[in-house]
Amino acid sequence: MSYLMPVTGTDIWYYFICKRESWLMAHEIAPDQEDENVDLGRFIHEYRYSRGKKEIEAGHIKMDRLKKVNGELVVQEVKKSSTFIESARYQLLYYLDQLRQMGINARGELLFPEERKKERVDWTQESKQKLEEAVSDIRSIAKMPVPPEPKKITFCRKCAYREYCWAEG
Template sequence: MEKSHLTGSVFYNYVICPRKAWLMQYQINPDTEHDLLSLGRLNSKEHYERAEKEAVMPGIRVDIVRREGDELVLGEVKKSSSGLEASTLQLAYYLQRLEEEGVEARGEVLVPKERKKVPVKLDEETRERLSSSRSEIEELLENSNPPQAKWLKFCPNCAYAEFCWS
């Protein structure tokens, strides 16, 4: 699988569960009727009605885009902060991709039910984390089979649970 096919979602899912990242990249879709998928889609609509919604370009689908003065701000809306490290990496990937296109921006992971707003910037540590994650993800995706299922704290609420554990 080519690295140009990487998306922010694969970075997010890789942190949560490498198996889930592999399944998504190979277009093995989860249970689309899973309750939490539906709730996730409603979350940003419900909490950020006035914000400009969903900016999309290859490998990027940002929940919210807004301007604060001269600054472009990307917002990723999450239902909880349990995957905050993953959300931060996902948003950092978006910021890096935009930077590569000459667009400067900063990011915020928004968790409305917890009233959290976590700033995300492309500092040296974040760039190193992106680089090492990219290498690990590319290595993962070179395999023609997904990693073995491994029970994680996210499994009970995962749309792939039936796929992995039945």
């Protein structure tokens, strides 16, 4: 019997930001609760721009919005900023892929209301392959006895684990 760790859209989002964070989250290492700027839960909500909005759940995924446009099903993910757009794309592609596995074909849209920007995202065979690699890698990272070494990236400044990664002795 082999257990496959469920992978959520948030896991995908973090994986494309930082592999170390992926490990820390899988191991439920509590982020720094005291730093009010970097509270993980709050940051996710602010970043997702979904406070107070209902999410749509299907299996392990929670989507911001699902609607029909000209007979086509569209999954919309609303983000506060496009800074981490690659992660946002893969998170949305993951939703599209999960829906396809349930027999539902949809396209995606990333919305950045504060930047008045919108990006269309379509499922492709290449994206599916990349997602499969990511899911397998997320599970492998979770099994590692210690986290990958920290690497300084733009996200570190906002990351709830920054004290954990970068505090001087």
